[in-house]
Amino acid sequence: MSDLETRTAPLAGKIALVAGATRGAGRAMAVELGRAGATVYATGRTTRAAVSEVGRATETIEETAELITAAGADSGSGGTGIAVPTDHLVPEQVAALTGRIDREQGRLDILVNDVWGGDHLLDVHATPPMWEIGLEQGLRMLRLGVESHIVTSHYALPLLARNRGGLVIEVTDGTAESNRDYRLNFFYDLAKNAPIRMAYNLGEDLKKYGCTAVCVTPGFLRSEAMLDTHFKVTEENWREGIEREPAFAIAESPTYIGRGIAALAADPERARWNGASLSSGDLAKEYGVTDTDGSQPDAWPFIKALAEGKQPDAADYR
Incomplete structure (x- = not known):
């Protein structure tokens, strides 16, 4: 591969599976892997013929696949x-x-x-004790956020571990540091802490095969549902949502974590991250990637400062 091909298609010839690529961070990661030249299998439950329990018909895995191919064509990488x-x-x-x-x-x-798809099971404005949450509802969160990852790894890792250099990325909400604080409720906290430990444990299992496992998290994600359902804004006027929620000032587009993941996957020294928990801000600092507006949001320290009663300026965290 020439130097030009290495720059425009650093993941050419690589095969990726993005489990949970219908929308949000999953879609963006799949698209950016394709932009870098990978062949990407995009999975999910919402198609043009069926809608998952999430209840959003506006994003489908077929559309994600088309966006991946378009990104590969646009960059010239062939993804x-x-x-x-x-x-x-x-x-x-x-x-x-x-x-x-x-x-x-x-x-x-x-x-x-x-894989997640459990936001419809949450009330972000309430933190009820464990026993006041419906058991079926709580266990569904764990199935969606934990069991689905275990099932996927069980079947995918024998194929990935066949060749040295494989990369497993567990995606969650929060870092090992930020998730030391209680996250919304008992079940959500377990569901979002489990992938952090999964990455560490898989890193132990995979390192003997020359493969790497890392856990990553976006910051305050401007996903499709966050924009149009929770804040009633668009990507163009998203800052209007800051009046409703001050933490939204540090919000990032899904493309940001997607670019960070693509850079991580193309890093020949990525094994140094084995078992680590990284945020989109961490990836941006390490690899120099930016969000679509050219900034580098570092959401978790900003959110922590707000929680401590401080009045941080979002500009200082970009």
Whole structure:
């Protein structure tokens, strides 16, 4: 590969699976991996023919695959998107998915475990004690945020570990440092802390195979649902949401974490991060990537300062 090809398509020839790529951070990570030249299998439950329990029909995995391919064409990297409808809580579906990747590609270089889809089970304005949360509701959070990741890794890692250099990215909400504080409620806290430990544990299992596992988190994400459902704004006028929620001043687009992930995947020295917990701000500082507006939001320190009763200036954290 020439120097130009290395710069424009650093992930050319790499095969990625982004589990949970319908929208938000998952979609952005899939698109940016494709922009860097990877062939990306994008999975999720919402298709043009069916809608998941999340209840949003406006984003589909078919559209994600098309955006991946368009990004690959735009960058000249040749990255390609492949949509595969998959419920990652159904082992037979995940086994079929990884079997297909094996048949079609013969390898898997990057696994992004981004499955969640549990925001509809939350009331972000309430922190009830564990016993006041419906058991079915709480256990569903754990199934969506923990079991789905375990099922996916069980079937995908034998393929990934076949070749040295593989990368597993567990995606969560919060870093190991920020999640020392209680997160909303008992079940949500468990669901979002588990991927941090999963990455550490998988790193121990994978290092003997020359592979790496890392946990990553976006900051205050301007996902599609966050914009149009929670704040009633668009990407163009998102700052109007700051009046409702001061922490929104540090909000970042999904592209930011996507760019950070693509840079991490292209880093030949990424093994130094094995078992680590990293934020989008950490990735930006390390790799020099920026958000779509050219800034480098570092959300978690800003949010902590707000929680401590301080009045931080968001500009100081960009």
